[in-house]
Amino acid sequence: MLTCKDFLREISDYLDDTCDPTLRNDLQSHIKECPNCWVVFDTTKKTVNVYKGTEPQAVPETVQKRILAAIEKRQEAKKQAATGPPK
Amino acid sequence: METTEISVDIDDSILVERAQAGDYGAFNELVSRHDRKIYRLAKRIVESAEDAEDVLQDTFLKAFEHLDNFQGNSKFYTWLVRIAVNESLMKLRKRKTSRTVSLDEPAGNGEDPVVREIAVWDGDPEQRYSQEELRALLDGAIQELKPSFRTVFLLRDVEELSTEETASALNLSIPAVKSRLLRARLDLRERLTRLFKKKGDDLFAYL
Numbered sequence: 001m002l003t004c005k006d007f008l009r010e011i012s013d014y015l016d017d018t019c020d021p022t023l024r025n026d027l028q029s030h031i032k033e034c035p036n037c038w039v040v041f042d043t044t045k046k047t048v049n050v051y052k053g054t055e056p057q058a059v060p061e062t063v064q065k066r067i068l069a070a071i072e073k074r075q076e077a078k079k080q081a082a083t084g085p086p087k
Numbered sequence: 088m089e090t091t092e093i094s095v096d097i098d099d100s101i102l103v104e105r106a107q108a109g110d111y112g113a114f115n116e117l118v119s120r121h122d123r124k125i126y127r128l129a130k131r132i133v134e135s136a137e138d139a140e141d142v143l144q145d146t147f148l149k150a151f152e153h154l155d156n157f158q159g160n161s162k163f164y165t166w167l168v169r170i171a172v173n174e175s176l177m178k179l180r181k182r183k184t185s186r187t188v189s190l191d192e193p194a195g196n197g198e199d200p201v202v203r204e205i206a207v208w209d210g211d212p213e214q215r216y217s218q219e220e221l222r223a224l225l226d227g228a229i230q231e232l233k234p235s236f237r238t239v240f241l242l243r244d245v246e247e248l249s250t251e252e253t254a255s256a257l258n259l260s261i262p263a264v265k266s267r268l269l270r271a272r273l274d275l276r277e278r279l280t281r282l283f284k285k286k287g288d289d290l291f292a293y294l
Contacts, residue, residue: 012269029288031164039205040276048244050212051229054222056127059143064122067144068115074151075111 002030007037012043101162107154114154118147121164125171132175132238133182142178147173162254168246169256172238177229180233200273206284216282228278232271239264240271244291 007030013019014027031038059067099120105113124147130139149170150157157166210223229237242253243264254264 001123008202009269010272012265012272015272030206036205039207040202042275042278043206043208044272046208046212047279050118050279051225051245051275052247054225055218056123057222059126060140063126063140063143064119066140067118067122067147070144071118071147071151072111072136073117074148075114087223 002026003035004030004037007031007034009042011041014041015045015048100159103154103157103159103163106159114151117150117163121167121243122147124164124246125167128168129171129175130242131226131241132172132234134230135182138178138182139175142171142174145174149174163250164246165248168242168248172256176234186276200270201274203282204277204280206280208249208280208283209285212279212283222280224279228275228282230273231268231278236267236271236274240266240275243268244272 007014007027008021010023010027014024018025019027031041093198097116099117102117106117122143125141126139127147129142130136132256133139133142146167150167157163209215212224216224229240232240238257239253239259242248243250248256250264250268252259253259254261255262259267
């Protein structure tokens with residue numbers, strides 16, 4: 001029989017579905033019987049999902065411009081290196 | 088090569104090929120496709136918007152400089168994430184000279200992970216909070232984690248790198264990635280449950 005401690009140790013692999021089938025079955029049986037572990041599993045899954053689901057903030061426009069300008073400078077330098085100095 | 092119009096359906100790998108052939112517009116499109124996510128990642132690792140801006144710029148400049156070395160064995164985004172993580176950790180090390188930042192530190196003290204908050208969440212946080220509020224709560228929670236834990240969590244669960252890719256990006260063993268991920272997930276779960284639980288609905292703590 002799996003204990004709650006065993007379940008916690010495996011919770012990450014269980015969430016990623018990377019445990020071997022026997023262990024997965026044991027974990028599944030445990031979670032059906034144990035409301036605490038069910039809640040912990042459910043809230044761990046939600047934790048991962050809420051991080052995954054939140055849209056990233058836009059990069060401030062001034063920063064975006066600065067970056068594109070810095071890249072453009074390198075691009076110009078590269079172009080000149082390829083074609084030789086301007087006449 | 089002339090810069091051609093770029094549609095949103097074009098795969099990154101095509102844009103990379105074009106950029107490698109000298110189409111700078113294609114490279115700029117790659118920047119605007121990924122800058123938000125890279126900025127978010129950097130900000131969460133370095134804990135400062137200003138430093139994250141520098142990391143963002145350095146990441147894309149490095150990517151541009153080394154574009155010819157990109158072989159296409161991994162996704163372009165994964166490659167970009169690796170550069171951004173290196174730049175972020177360098178920044179963090181430079182800034183926190185008094186506090187050691189090491190990814191090699193042992194993952195906890197070998198004890199079993201502990202769970203204290205056992206309560207269901209009060210509905211869906213995405214419905215309860217605005218994107219802005221939620222982002223602030225999530226950023227706050229993740230800042231509480233040690234850099235070595237939060238970086239693993241960010242790469243695995245937010246950027247969706249595989250365990251192997253994460254291990255290789257951070258020079259960690261696969262068991263080390265797994266053990267940090269487990270602890271980071273449970274730690275964040277604990278913090279978020281404190282924020283999002285149904286009030287008065289705690290189950291008895293166990294373990």
